[in-house]
Amino acid sequence: MLFEWPSNIIMDSDRRIYMKYPNGIRPIQNKHMRKQAVYTYANRGMSLEEDINITNDLYNTSHRAVVHKKPTPIQIVRVNYPKRSAAVITEAYFQSKSTTDYNGIYRGKHLDFEAKETKNKTLFPLANFHPHQIEHMEQIIAQDGLCFCIIRFTVYDETYFIKADDIIHFYKQMEQGGRKSISYDKIQTLGILIPFHYQTRVDYLRVVDQLFY
Amino acid sequence: MLFEWPSNIIMDSDRRIYMKYPNGIRPIQNKHMRKQAVYTYANRGMSLEEDINITNDLYNTSHRAVVHKKPTPIQIVRVNYPKRSAAVITEAYFQSKSTTDYNGIYRGKHLDFEAKETKNKTLFPLANFHPHQIEHMEQIIAQDGLCFCIIRFTVYDETYFIKADDIIHFYKQMEQGGRKSISYDKIQTLGILIPFHYQTRVDYLRVVDQLFY
Numbered sequence: 001m002l003f004e005w006p007s008n009i010i011m012d013s014d015r016r017i018y019m020k021y022p023n024g025i026r027p028i029q030n031k032h033m034r035k036q037a038v039y040t041y042a043n044r045g046m047s048l049e050e051d052i053n054i055t056n057d058l059y060n061t062s063h064r065a066v067v068h069k070k071p072t073p074i075q076i077v078r079v080n081y082p083k084r085s086a087a088v089i090t091e092a093y094f095q096s097k098s099t100t101d102y103n104g105i106y107r108g109k110h111l112d113f114e115a116k117e118t119k120n121k122t123l124f125p126l127a128n129f130h131p132h133q134i135e136h137m138e139q140i141i142a143q144d145g146l147c148f149c150i151i152r153f154t155v156y157d158e159t160y161f162i163k164a165d166d167i168i169h170f171y172k173q174m175e176q177g178g179r180k181s182i183s184y185d186k187i188q189t190l191g192i193l194i195p196f197h198y199q200t201r202v203d204y205l206r207v208v209d210q211l212f213y
Numbered sequence: 214m215l216f217e218w219p220s221n222i223i224m225d226s227d228r229r230i231y232m233k234y235p236n237g238i239r240p241i242q243n244k245h246m247r248k249q250a251v252y253t254y255a256n257r258g259m260s261l262e263e264d265i266n267i268t269n270d271l272y273n274t275s276h277r278a279v280v281h282k283k284p285t286p287i288q289i290v291r292v293n294y295p296k297r298s299a300a301v302i303t304e305a306y307f308q309s310k311s312t313t314d315y316n317g318i319y320r321g322k323h324l325d326f327e328a329k330e331t332k333n334k335t336l337f338p339l340a341n342f343h344p345h346q347i348e349h350m351e352q353i354i355a356q357d358g359l360c361f362c363i364i365r366f367t368v369y370d371e372t373y374f375i376k377a378d379d380i381i382h383f384y385k386q387m388e389q390g391g392r393k394s395i396s397y398d399k400i401q402t403l404g405i406l407i408p409f410h411y412q413t414r415v416d417y418l419r420v421v422d423q424l425f426y
Binding site: 060065066076103 | 276278284286299305306312316320321352
């Protein structure tokens, strides 16, 4: 099989790989991905989070939107202050999130979304969401924000845009004894497939435009 | 001097103090504040951040808005996974913020703000802002979001609401060789004093209503 080198990816003499962006080039940091980018095709090997971060960087630098991932909340217990150098956190714990992972603003509207990937072939387990996150999504909808989820089935390399209302609907059903997952078929029907591009890897704003404008 | 006990604060037989909210009571956790709440008056002893967090909790639980503080970004270097217990982060470093501290949604509008306090009596030093934060505020304004700063002069116990445009204006002047601070007088003129209430301790949405609706 011939491998067609993507025109926006550059390799230097040390086999270091860079991606071209409208505002310059940027090294591809992830070791695993570096290998993958050379020897395999497109998307595989890069996590949904990395893809969304790259997409958001592009949106932000091109002034199309302002979207950031919220840092993981961490409870800090002990910090050392060595002389002449930066403070070192020596004991800390992960805390669970009470909101979604991403938020921002696009065309005057508040955007709020969560991204999840699954290795499952036939269903998406609802246990991926915390009850707090569902509550948060309900509140965002009540305040007239654009709220959705991005769900990737890694085995098919397919990434779907699902309105938060649909996720909330299935979650409520589960709480009342319904099924603990959403079937892949249902997601294919309800969701919108987000096309993959080398630059805007998860171009969810295109779907937002399509649905809300 | 007689101390008048505020009607929304309750003390139990162990001298534990609780605050009454529309949706129930809640213990006042901060040790320092607990002492202060008994022996001194009102606001002193509680940080601006704590006051804003309490205010946001009230806004969120009363469904008036959805506003959260973003967690501090932390770079995690080493994590231990002891058996049968939670993962412990054993080496991590504080990262600098590229956005503002707070954001959310109110009446369909995206809110974005930064909160700073100073012990200075005559001026507010602009070094309190990172260039990235100023850039971020500009982007939020360009996307038609409501962007502002909450500045507290701790010595006067006064908290001001200042539009981000004004902060950006002074910051740009500084970059072109202008003064490195905003005078207290200027902030009194440009800003709007946010009144203090026991419950909504920094009722900034009242100012938002006043300015934008």
